[in-house]
Amino acid sequence: MTGAEYGLRHGEYTAVIAARGAAVRELRHRGRDLVVPFPAGGPNPDHRGVVVAPWPNRIPDGKYTFGGVDYQVPVNEPGRQCALHGFTPELDWRLESRTESAVALSCAIEPTPGYPFALSITACYRLDGDGLHTTVTAANVGERTAPYGVCPHPYLLAGPAPLDEWSLEIPADSFLEVTPDRLLPVAVRPVEGHEYDFRAARVIGSTEIDHAFTDIVFDDDDDGDGDGDGDGQARVVVRDPGGTGVGMAWDRSCAWLQLYTGDTEPPLPTRPGLAVEPMSCPPDAFNTGTDLVRLEPGASHGASWCIFAA
Template sequence: MTTPRSGRQLRIAAHGYEAVIASVGASLRVLRCEGRDLVVPFEADEVRPGYRGTTLAPWPNRIVDGRYEFDGVEHQLALTEPARGQALHGLLSWAEFSDRLVLDDRVVLAAVIEPQTGYPFRVEVETEYRLDEDGLQQTVTARNLGTDAAPWGTGPHPYLVAGAGRVDDWTLALSASEVLTVTDDRLSPVAVKPVDSHPQWDFRAQRLIGDVFIDHAFTGLSRTDGIAEVRLTSGDRGVALSWDERCPWVQIHTADNPGQDGIHRIGLAVEPMTCPPDAFNSAVDLVVLEPGDEHSAAWRIRAL
């Protein structure tokens, strides 16, 4: 039997939820509740569109120019976003993950980042997807298998779907008081600013997204019992993504692809992150894994 282009298909189901995980990139290919899509899906035998649903590691978002210095050594990564000259979303998005556990409501997959040009560290990445009555939780755990300290960051890349229509038609609640501004051409980080000075990106009071363009990281997150949450709604239905303090940042992207009607603003990317864009250079909230260390982060998607 020929393996689909997106890899082996691992289906889990429980409590009215169904998820399909594709082994390439440990990607969340499908998530439904009572038959309703909560994320933008893609076909099993399709090359995954961009980073839709993938697991981001060992960094989320961008490293500017693909260059950084760590422990006194300069490193140059491949520029995987060539139009902007950036190293985008880590090293595992096209890697084949192996199965560690497959149950009806839970799967665990793993891959190893081998030492390579630009990232000469050996880090094992394990991810668990688990369904329960509160939706789908993903947990990503990194283990430093090498002999040197390694820089680390992670996050997911789902495109949430509130209901019928497109991003413009949905309302967003995002309790973030600060936004990381970026350059127009390359989306390189500039400065953290209060959303009060950029009201187009202030969604602390739930409101219609409309035609606002968003491809920014937010912080200064308001939390309840340590949990931050994004809520995306259409009428009386919607979807929520929540996470704890291990992710002090979240990237929001309106999936703008002008001229490509099939993918233009069809879902809202919501990406909790352990660190901001270009953290390998700024060191802001950067996790440093010492030899033998582990680090875990988790997030949850549920129907509203």
């Protein structure tokens, strides 16, 4: 169930944020849906719009080693025997503050045998003339260094045409090859010459994607010195052949990007929208350590992104 909901409004944008999973249940521009919505008061299919933490994507068999200690978290994707999308999607987030155009929600991750770390996580949503801005901040309120990763999980909606007819642009030079059955990491491959090369906008067609991308191209940093450590942004843009579109921008806190064309089996609808998930670390980072945030006691980590009409 979605729990409490908070409606936001600014100019031509409106949004509805649900307490369960701090999910973006609706986002509209001039009355047009920018994300695939889901009904109020009911279940949330496909984790639509939730905040995912403390790990994005999958941990095979729910097993990982951190600091020389082996841990086991619950397997919640039995078909692939993986622990999927952390704990936060199933939590009811608390209201911290609210205005007409902004809301802040928080949740606590309490220590468990499989994740004996204590985190306080806040998601701040804000609408302005540029779209829906989100910042997620995690603070380690425990006494042990915690492994951590985060991502959003919206399904972008370019327009009324089928997803196959949308054009897509991905600012990434590499993708993560995965096993066909469990979608577990194999190796990072260049997109050059591959069906996943969307560096120049082109029609998606029948291409099926459920992969992470990296070597992402960010804008130059704001001070113009080219050192790459400023507030550079990367952007994915999806366009409908009818002329409408939607985009997502994110900052350098997320060096990975999961894209999913929503190819599912009944009763879920197939290819309802494009899941766009900027991630702070890749799948199975709890085991590989790749770009894993090691959150020291008292430290915090922030990540930001924005969804906008294009």
